[in-house]
Amino acid sequence: DIQMTQSPSTLSASVGDRVTITCRASESISSWLAWYQQKPGRAPKLLIFKASSLESGVPSRFSGSGSGTEFTLTISSLQPDDFATYYCQQYNSYSKTFGQGTKVEIK
């Protein structure tokens, strides 16, 4: 099974900061990676698919990059609505695996 490892687990940042979250796969997944945002009590929301494609309606301050085994999610200027938990998810091998999540907190 493909394992996904996110870092950091928790991130403290201020409004306006540039934030980067990393996701590493235990083997190559090409670009078959998605990023989701989850707020407390809510279902996850798709932000990025195929590693770098922005989902319709998602603000352009969100971007994704990477391929193979290393991926990043970047928020260019953190906004109050962005404080949430972020998950990566691979879908390379006809199965899916989520990372353990990164909580973005207010500094």
Next chain:
Amino acid sequence: QVQLQESGPGLVKPSETLSLTCTVSGGSLSSYYWSWIRQPPGKGLEWIGYIYYSGSTNYNPSLKGRVTMSVDTSKNQFSLNLSSVTAADTAVYYCARDRGGTVTELDYWGQGTLVTVSS
């Protein structure tokens, strides 16, 4: 707009079978894969498995042997059965759609339903 809604008992006894149904509205089950994901309280997301509208399935190996999924295209529903549950199966259970007719990202999600395993 596609909408998904989970339904089923909120409380299941240990050793019994957890059964949930996801009803899809605003779109058809046809030509899509449909997934179940769960999230224990305060923890991360775990993919349980998916079912194609035709009935083919793939399950998380960690749950294999306990998971069964089925689909009813006439009712636009798909279902999850998880047998021999323990307290570790207490979680919010989500249903979701794989976009694009193949195993991909999950673009539509249900709101989730909390299932507690307790006697």
